[in-house]
Amino acid sequence: MKSLATSLGRLRLKSPVTVASGTFDPDYFELFDQDVLGAYTTKTITLAPKAGNPHPRLYETEAGLLNSIGLQNPGLKAWLNEDLPSLLDLLRIPLIVSFSGSSEDEFLRILEGLEVQDGIAGYEVNVSCPNVAREGIAFGADPDVVFSLASRLSAITQRELIFKFSPNVTNIACIAQAAESGGASSLALINTLYGSAIDWKTGRFRISSPVCGYSGIGIKPVALALCHKVAQMVTIPILALGGIHNWRDALEFFWAGASAIALGTAFYSDPLAAVKLRDSLEKHLRENDLSLSDIIGKAR
């Protein structure tokens, strides 16, 4: 039987299916077995606690979801003390910790705090959140800043170092190359697009932040194009996300050059989306006598 195993830089994943940071938590494992996933990615952690953005934070559009959560999280210290131990007890799959900072030094301080912990397989450096003022996208839009950050972070870790990018930039391929040159060992793309919705009757924004993050089915063609574009420009592997709902969507991203994929918004229209995707993908590959390596980056 063909294996679904794949590599993401230094990580060997038993399944190419993972979860998008901030969309998933261990409660889902009451609905399906964690081995369906190749890795578990946490919600993004920041140095200080963040309360997140005001209510309302969500709105479903004709084709996908708007959100403005604002990186709500308990902060590094509380996360290390309260959340990490229970995650380590629970997980049999690799743990990827997503984090973000408001300065290069803050990114470094968080990484130093995480490096002394056992049981972490890799990091997702979130330089792409559209819903916070100073962190996130402010860092991911400038190739020089990304190169410098990747250089400093890669100097102090041997663990998988994934840089997660936003589509809301002028030239994502240029930024991706900067991350690779700096020492990132893989790339996650894409984070949410900018999006907005207004009540046509009252003129009020549907979400507390007028411009927020747009995910789900509507962004799939954008994510696929950027995955292909970046795959032409870098040699490190790509973890693709953006509107993936089923195994056919996943196959498109593998053809475009992704080594692994992540589901996010899909969980909200089908909590079992990951199981169905993994099983159907395996069946398709078996029936066509294909392995993932026959497909990855072979779109023509």
Next chain:
Amino acid sequence: MFFEIKAGSPSQARRLFKPVSVFEAHDGEIAFLIKVVGPGTQALADLKRGDPLLLTGPLGNSFLELQGKKVLLVSGGIGYPPLAWLKQVLEPENKVIHIHGGACVTDVFPCDRAYTLDGSFGIQGLVTRDVREIIKAENIDTVCSCGPIPMLKALQSCVSGLLHYASLEAYMACGLGACHGCAVPVGEGWQRVCKEGPVFEASAIRWEEL
């Protein structure tokens, strides 16, 4: 207590589940009362006997079990079903009055006193209009509510000092506590309507931030 539900029709395959409170539950059967407000609820309304309905649940907490209390139930709009059910549950051991308000007659369902904004049924005005008088006249000691945020906010300002449990409506995505999309300001932080709620002690909610 609520379920995340949606129609199993192909048009809904990539659309979100919607949180809907339980209207009635007994003898292995469960009932939902749904108002059509968009494509998701329209697809639910279009279901025929035998069509697939997808649901996850039960989710969230419930109103406390009360005994020997004089309880005022206040609902507005789509806040009606959970309080209609709560009345059935509480009535054997408590004195219960249920008042309900809606925009017009089509928003009104069986209750002890109905209010409509346009006066097309019952008393014209907001459901909170006579709450102070009812509390005094009926010697109410506990209030349970469900409805839109502005209604709950107005209600809390009428009933401060009494025990008030409010079941909050919120836009949700996961319904399981993962996405933090439904978080509301409670106590010193934010709590998830789907996980720590939907029922909160109203005095703990920072209403001014909603």
